[in-house]
Amino acid sequence: MTARIRTGYSFRQSVGKIDSVLARIKEVGLTHAPITDTASTFGWVKWKKATSKAGLRPVFGVELAVTRQLGEKKPVVDHWTFIAQKDLKPLHELISLATNQFYYQPMLTLEQATERKDVSIIIGHRTDPSSVKPRKNLFIGLGPSLTRGQITRAKAAKHQFVAVSDNRYVRAGQQGFYETVCGRFASVQSYPQWIMSDDEWRTAVADATLCDAALRNRQRIFDLSTATLKSAEMVHPPRPMSLRQMCEKGAVELGCDLSHPNYRARLTRELDLIIEKKYEDYFYLVADLCQWARKRMIVGPARGSSCGSLVCYLLKITSVDPIPYGLIFERFVDVNRTDMPDIDLDFPEHRRAEVFEYVAKTYGRERVARLGTVAMYQPRSALKEAAGAMDIPPWELNPVLDSIIERSSGDSRALQATEDTLKDTAAGREFLKQHPEILVAAEMEGHPRHAGQHAAGIVITDKPITDYVAVDQRTGATMCDKKDAEELNLLKVDALGLTQLSIFEKALELAGLPRDHLFSVPLDDKAAFDVLNSKKYSGIFQFNGLALQSITDQIAVRELNDIVAITALARPGPLNTGGTNHWIKVKTGRAKETYPHPLFEPHLKKTLGVVAYQEQVMTIGRDIGGLSWEDVTALRKAMSKSLGKEFFDQYGDKWKAGARKKGIPEETLTKIWDDLCAYGSWAFNLSHALAYGLVSYYCCWLKAHHPLEFAAATLTYTDSPETQIKLLRELAAEGVEYLPVDIDYSTDTWTVKKGGNWNHLVGPLTNVEGIGPKLMSSIMGARQRGEPLPDRARKLLENPKTKIDSLYPVKDAFQRLLPDPSTVNIISKPVPIRSVQVRGDEYEVLVFCVVENIKPKDENEEINVAKRNGRRLSGPTDALNLRLADDTDVIFAKINRFDFERIGRPIVERGRAGKALYAVKGRVPRDFRMISVKAVRYIGMIDQ
DSSP states (O other): SSOOOOOGGSSOOOOOOOHHHHHHHHTTTTTTEEEEEEEEEETTHHHHHHHHTTTTTEEEEEEEEEHHHTSSOOEEEEEEEESSOSEEEEEEHHHHHHHOOSSSSSSHHHHHHHHHSSSSEOOOOSSSSSGGGOOEEEEESSSOOHHHHHHHHHHHOOOOOEEOOOOSSSSTOOHHHHHHHHGGGGGSSSOOOOOHHHHHHHSSOOOOGHHHHHHHHHHHHHHHHOOOOOOOOOOOOOOSSSHHHHHHHHHHHHHHOOTTTHHHHHHHHHHHHHHHHHOOHHHHHHHHHHHHHTTTTTOOOOBBBGOOOOOHHHSSOOOOOHHHHTGGGGGGGTTOOSSSOOEEEEEGGGGGHHHHHHHHHHHHHGGGGEEEEEOOOOOOHHHHHHHHTTTHHHHHHHHHTTTOOOTTTTTGGGHHHHHHHHHHHHHHHHHHHHHHGGGHHHHHSEEEEEEEEEEEEEEOOOOOOGGOOEEEETTTSSSOOOOHHTTTEEEEEEEEEEEHHHHHHHHHHHHHTTTTTGSSTTTTOOHHHHHTTTOTTOOOOOTHEEEHHHHHSSSOOHHHHHHHHHHHTTHHHHHHHTHHHHHHHHHHTTSSOOOOOOGGGHGGGGGTOOBBBBBHHHHHIIIIOOHHHHHHHHHHHHHTTTOOOOHHGGGHHHHHHHHHHOOOOOOHHHHHHHHOOOOOHBBBBBBHHHHHHHHHHHHHHHHHEEEEEEHHHHHHHHHHHHHHHHHHHHHHHHHHEEEEETTOOOOOOOEEEEEEEEEEEEGGGGGOOOOOOOOHHHHHHHHHHHHOOOOHHHHHSSSBBTTTSSHHHHHHHHHHOOOOOOOOOOSOOOOOHHHHOOOOEEEEEEEEEEEHHHHEEEETTTHOOOOOOOOOOSSOEEEEEEEEEEEOOOOEEOOOOOTIIIIHHHHHHHHTTTTEEEEEEEEEEESSOEEEEEEEEEEEEOOO
């Protein structure tokens, strides 16, 4: 066996999930488990946990490329393995050095590789042994790849040998899996490339006389390697005054009366728990960052459960007072919490670099890094890459991609969605029949794919960060992900970029308003609510989605709490289980508030009897079911991670026992618990819904009072032509004109041009196809100098072509492809999707539309069976969900299981979501806005 083992965390250099690798290590009889991935330590934390569970002692190492001299055009490269002895920091330093010298891959020079005395070094099979002086901690790797000639030269140079294998996969027979995952990076050899037993290894090496000594050296390396992962201490920022004093100072500035009993008691309770948990330094650090940022840019109200903290509000970490909205602190920090609180902060997307720079300057660059990430193969990426490796055309795979079974991460079969899709859906079974080798994609699901830099996470440590974890110097990111950072006790701050804040800054600038103006606008402005009631959704944060629009279309928005509720009720839990529909009926007077038992009324009164927020599940769990804070904290985490009903059910018996003692009838207990699981397992927390509801409201206020400025800012920060067209179409209906581009006035952003009795929007130069940033700069420079435009620019601008030349692309496409609509004989007259609304009776419609989303489903898939209380359907079970769109609106549509073969399968097989145009006939139910499709006719492609 070997002192060198690679896993899938070598990223396209080898394959192997950690559990599979460790199972093989135990199988071959080792007591030590080395992990030596190529230029990666991303697997280390998981390795430590898994080896502890498996009863093995971990050995940490890394494999790095070594060349004689940097800068050569085609360097001769070998891969050496470095194994930690007493400390991991030497390996972290080698990785920093190698990634800083990246040339095709992280690279060390021969001198750099040999000078370390505090690690065990295993030379690869390509280095000339005579070029390296023998040393006590240096070994030649004796494995199947080492040739007799290399062995002879190593002997002559008096080097010692150590037993290694050359594994690229875990077991014999996995070469196909390796080649599929690694693609062009795969290096298939004739010698064994799996993890070998000692007996297999002895027969594979070229000189059997060296085996015993090489195995003894393997054990010697293992014995010397006592290094383990270190946990960091909390960072200690300056403490200019106590947290209470800072809160009292903030209260004065915010006009918050701390003498009120509710505020005084809440502040004391929060501060006592923060101090008990030793979280003070975290709050000092985040408060300093937020207060610094608020002086320079718009900072979001915050997101997530931190809005439930009065301390966060008074420290100006958040801008939401939790008391008036009934937000609970325990959703953020409770007595059982052991990990650091998680405060997510939103900054303008285009200004986040300033935030990162401030943190680095404040705490020291050697103590700050970006958080790393690891992307795992998901069903879609696994299927696409496997099909690509097998030269299967995309159009054959598309129906399978549209049929992928989706599961919550807490489901016991969460990582078997690929296999189940191929075996349990109509499209999957047909595809598997044609391409049985595609099952390799099931093995890929959940396997490491690639590493990267987290978009928002910043890691801050008390000592140099390389004391705890390796850092890739190319990206400045740790070689560990979020969960690993928590295991190592690394302080993580999420500085998220929210484009909407960039839009706010630009809109306020164009309107001549101060940067913090939005935080002072009244929150009961009727004109702002009328933006939603008039269905002017374009540009409104969150309300660009069909789910929120479909709810808003059915009610009248009269207060901020309506926006907050819609935000939460558009989640899968309440949507899919009928909670949202019931809320709409009660809100519109078509149904009465009902409660499963009077004890539930205090918890559900504000949401009309519907479980809409995670906090409601927590309080119902505790106050009615008698669950402990530890239990409801586990439920909170499950809700945050959408772990699903299967996870929730483990608390069911305990909750039912508690509820039974409160007098809730036995026959209703199961129904109530199932509803709680179904609603809550996919629910928002109220704190987050409120914070993001505020952002949506600010959009509405700007659109109501400064529509052109808001439009220009939104268009500037919107890359999607489709979204731009929707916004421009709304404005056109109000009489606001636009020019996609103007040869004299266009700049690098959308602008507002006003004069006399006319106002209009002018698009940027880059709207024109053929004009990029470089040519735009030339045009603007020529204008400033009073010079003629470059010939190419003038020609492009005199006859400009843009992606927003037409505000009605679907209508135009149908007129082009179907000049005479009467030829569609499935019904006489088409209607715009906007006019398709619930009206209390069932009726028939025809729409001309583009199919934006195609989603086949199996009605007997487990999650659907669960919704029917275990009842399985007989007969056909394949159905099709669609999202249809025209120039006026979007609507959900469904083809049922009895019509799927006749009209659904051709749509699936054609595919081309967002491109294929159809005439769709169907019926609109009396109480839900959708189309039950009964006939379709394919018209063509929108871009043909």
